[in-house]
Amino acid sequence: MKIAVYGPLYNxxxxxxxxxxxxxxxxxxAKVVFEKNFHASIVSDSDIDLSSYLFDTFKTLDASFDxxxxxGGDGTILRAITFVKDLTIPIVGINTGRLxxxxxxxxxxxxKAMNEIFEGNYRISKRSLLTIAVDTKDTAFDxxxxxxxxxxxxxxxxxxxxxxxxxxxEYLTSYWADGLIVSTPTGSTGYSLSCxxxxxxxxxxxxxxxxxxxxxxxxxxxxxxxxxxxxxxxSGREEQxxxxxxxxxxxxENNTTITIQKAPFCIHMIELKEDGFLxxxxxxxxxxxxxxx
Numbered sequence: 443m444k445i446a447v448y449g450p451l452y453n454x455x456x457x458x459x460x461x462x463x464x465x466x467x468x469x470x471x472a473k474v475v476f477e478k479n480f481h482a483s484i485v486s487d488s489d490i491d492l493s494s495y496l497f498d499t500f501k502t503l504d505a506s507f508d509x510x511x512x513x514g515g516d517g518t519i520l521r522a523i524t525f526v527k528d529l530t531i532p533i534v535g536i537n538t539g540r541l542x543x544x545x546x547x548x549x550x551x552x553x554k555a556m557n558e559i560f561e562g563n564y565r566i567s568k569r570s571l572l573t574i575a576v577d578t579k580d581t582a583f584d585x586x587x588x589x590x591x592x593x594x595x596x597x598x599x600x601x602x603x604x605x606x607x608x609x610x611x612e613y614l615t616s617y618w619a620d621g622l623i624v625s626t627p628t629g630s631t632g633y634s635l636s637c638x639x640x641x642x643x644x645x646x647x648x649x650x651x652x653x654x655x656x657x658x659x660x661x662x663x664x665x666x667x668x669x670x671x672x673x674x675x676x677s678g679r680e681e682q683x684x685x686x687x688x689x690x691x692x693x694x695e696n697n698t699t700i701t702i703q704k705a706p707f708c709i710h711m712i713e714l715k716e717d718g719f720l721x722x723x724x725x726x727x728x729x730x731x732x733x734x735x
Contacts, residue, residue, distance in 0.1 A: 447477065448518070455538050509534065512545060536552060601678060602655075649667075
């Protein structure tokens with residue numbers, strides 16, 4: 443099995459995770475390739491000895507990889523997908539972060555979880571993405587897709603912005619707010635949830651429009667079919683506004699037409715059979731827990 447390993451810059455919190463994972467993969471005789479910057483950070487900032495393993499490193503991935511292991515939190519997985527893109531390489535996350543809706547493997551169950559993966563005891567959860575396009579030639583996105591959400595928001599001002607919104611070229615409304623989030627089902631437990639949006643199970647063929655702190659209080663989150671083409675146009679006191687793709691931020695001129703739609707490819711997330719989305723909801727959101735205990 444050919445495995446890519448990705449993580450942010452090394453920190454002590456992930457030390458035992460890295461050591462446990464390396465020992466396990468070595469025992470399994472897997473071909474392991476570390477992301478170049480992650481590998482360099484481990485070598486320079488830790489006492490973990492990687493020299494005896496002679497790991498290769500990568501800057502980009504190709505379809506020859508069987509698995510990508512992300513070490514970190516949900517944000518690390520969002521960065522990891524920028525390497526996977528449309529290659530359909532399955533991704534699994536070992537959670538050394540906080541909440542862990544995407545990175546679901548706890549640090550103390552690495553060996554058990556990896557055994558299940560090597561034995562094929564898992565399912566693939568296909569996660570839809572969003573793509574973005576704009577009508578100005580001088581604006582280019584390094585990566586034009588997002589797994590969680592695409593959001594427009596105000597820049598360098600305390601004043602609200604107006605977000606004119608169309609669905610399939612039919613006018614919907616103008617949101618007078620701090621911004622607007624267009625979320626996938628995967629992103630429904632992220633930024634959108636914190637702004638009052640609904641939780642949507644990953645296999646739902648839908649998207650969510652969630653206004654950020656709307657001034658018109660009757661502007662509520664709206665669930666739409668994922669085949670809708672969304673067009674946005676922002677205006678306000680400033681000449682520019684921000685657009686973020688999973689927290690990758692760009693600046694756009696006001697009155698730029700932004701087109702958002704479902705991407706033509708999916709990200710393949712590994713789910714262990716005992717750790718499905720509903721189980722994750724119960725664990726992370728404490729559903730069913732008695733606060734008196």
